[in-house]
Amino acid sequence: MIRDLDEDIELDKKRKHDIALVVDRLIVKKEDGSRRLIDSVETALKEGKGVLQALTQLPRGGETQSIYSEHLSCPVDGISFPELAPHSFSFNNPLGMCHECNGLGTRPEMDPDLIVPDPSRSIRGGAVEPWNHALEKQGGWDVPDD
Secondary structure, eight states, rough: OOOOSSSSOOOTTHHHHHHHOOOOOOOOOGGOHHHHHHHHHHHHHTTTTTTEEEEEEEEOOOOOEEEEEESOOOOOTOOOOOOOOOGGGGGTTTTTSSTTTTTTSSOOEEEEEEHHSSTTTTTTTOOOOHHHHHHHHTTOOOOOOO
């Protein structure tokens, strides 16, 4: 519910209330420039202590809500992020690299089903597929069968 500040507003002291301040209502047009939008965003971040909630009317009806924060954290789920710096984007810096691939962009993984496609076979019988191909090129096992 949107209320004017000149209205008498009574709040129940026993309940927690969420109060949002409407800073501006504007229609952004290309020819108007962006100064008013910039001023509104700066005011909203100042009054909202670094958090901004934007309600956008969609062209075909309805609306969408977005929340922005200057606190390097998500106001919805609380995830926080370190201060961004150039090394945050460097693949070969421990602070910026992906911890899954160590900054290489790939992870060496093996598929057990490709290595041993038929588990009922013995090792000599060619159970380990990569070894089987290598042994075929060399002429088979050089150890006598038992």
